[in-house]
Amino acid sequence: MGAISVKSLTKTYGNGVEALRGVSFEVEQGEIFGLLGPNGAGKSTTVRILATLTQPGGGEAYVGGYNVVTDPAGVRRSIGYVAQASGVDPWGTGRENLMLQAHILRVPSDRARARVDELLEWVGLTEAANKLVNTYSGGMKRRLDIAMGLVHEPSILYLDEPTTGLDPETRAALWRDLDELRRDRKLTVLLTTHYLEEADRLCDRLAIVDHGKVVVEGTPNELKAAIRGDTVTLEVAGASEPAAAALRELDVVYEVIPNGTSVVANVASGAAAIPQLVTALERAGIEIEEVTLSRPSLDDVYLQYTGHRFDAGEAAPEGMGR
């Protein structure tokens, strides 16, 4: 069994919201595994079940070999949990937060101080260690969060939307930190994100989650390779359905997906296909406003499997049902 093993998890909240409709995936020891999807897709609910914070409606999950429902204590000892909401005490200093966390995670008192010093150094908070957390910047708070999750040297770390709400610079810095983490500590990381580039950059493997289900799973490259050829996006005036119908007639086109005012076409070779696509649409009397050609990205993978473009803010925020 992998480090994390999830089988057909379901969860329906009290207000009838079906957050999960059968989520399954396996995370191997030592890999960074991503759950990618928009808000409300079920990522946070999955992580909360795996952190023993909420009970699944059905299905099974094992973390570090412990069943999340029947052996929550075993799970809690094995994991570091860095939640979406910061979870650090704003009225404590960085060091106080870490010391308390070390204590409740059963780090022996004689080890705790050295461990906390080492972590403060590692996340670059040694100088701010004795300042109250409510004076920290967003990036400092996030680094403290991660240190909190690592204080007991867990074998598995959950990072729930680690870079949400951070400015691009801080995000890039955090990505570098996470790279370092992977290199130095070889721990298993379960990461949720609604940033495609983040999943692409950090994850060894990932699962795309949409409406409470895993729609596809694989390495970023496998997923991108599964999309043949190039992607041509045509912005059209008016509805995209008739344009999609016109393009489907062409032999060079593998697949066409209408998406709002644009049509996305998969073709063998973009450069060769574009004249044909344009001609076909002109013949159908459809005005083209813009044509873009791109190599497949995770965004295209996402579109292919879910039938809609990735829009991080599309669904209701997760946690509304709680």
Place this chain on the structure above:
Amino acid sequence: MKHFIADTYHLLIRHIRTTLRIPVWIFVTLTQPVIWLALYGQLFRRVVEIPGFESDSYIQFLTPGVVIMTAFFGSAWAGMGIIEDLRGGVLDRMLATPVSRSALIASRVLHAGLTVSVQSIIILILGIILGADIPGGLGGALAILLLAALLGAGFSAISNGVALLTRREETLIAVINFFGMPLVFLSTAFMASELMPNWIRFVARGNPVNWAVNGARDAMLGQHWSDVWAYGLLLAAFVLIAGFFSTQAFRMYQRSA
């Protein structure tokens, strides 16, 4: 059990630290009793002239009432802290660790009992400065602290329970506003029992605030010690029931989260 005690201790330290780091809280805690004692002491000064009033010094009568009232209101707001933890993700972060669940509640209840004791000492000293007397001596003063701490522990447990069930500051504020003043006025905090309408005197018998006020007043005067003990036992039972309520509320929170 070993973890329960150690976790309670570490969490208690955190709560105390937080309290001491909010200067407004310390300011209000120190000045509010002065206002209560000075203002009500002046406003109702001549109440003692009503025939049948049991005391001839209103400040003497009022001091134990203000001690208990402060304990009651101070602890009734205790749930705000757990809502803040819940909102900020602190509670979830802790629940994802092996921390003793009972310690999460126990540390807050103990913290309420402790702050209430400190406040009570301040009010007693103020009362003495303003002219009250403690014929009950050191034993009487300690009994007052104990009764206030018990009441504070009980109401902080209820407040935490309500906070966990509703998870909203607004609801907790509404509940406290609804029950707060009535519970104080359905006690002998401001008015002697002999002068109360019968129905109020009857209702007051089941009011923990009234138990604490009556017990504290007897202890202060050093009289009716068996009554003081009885009120103490009643309050201890109240703490147990309130504690049971809050742990059940905690279970429900974890189940429904």
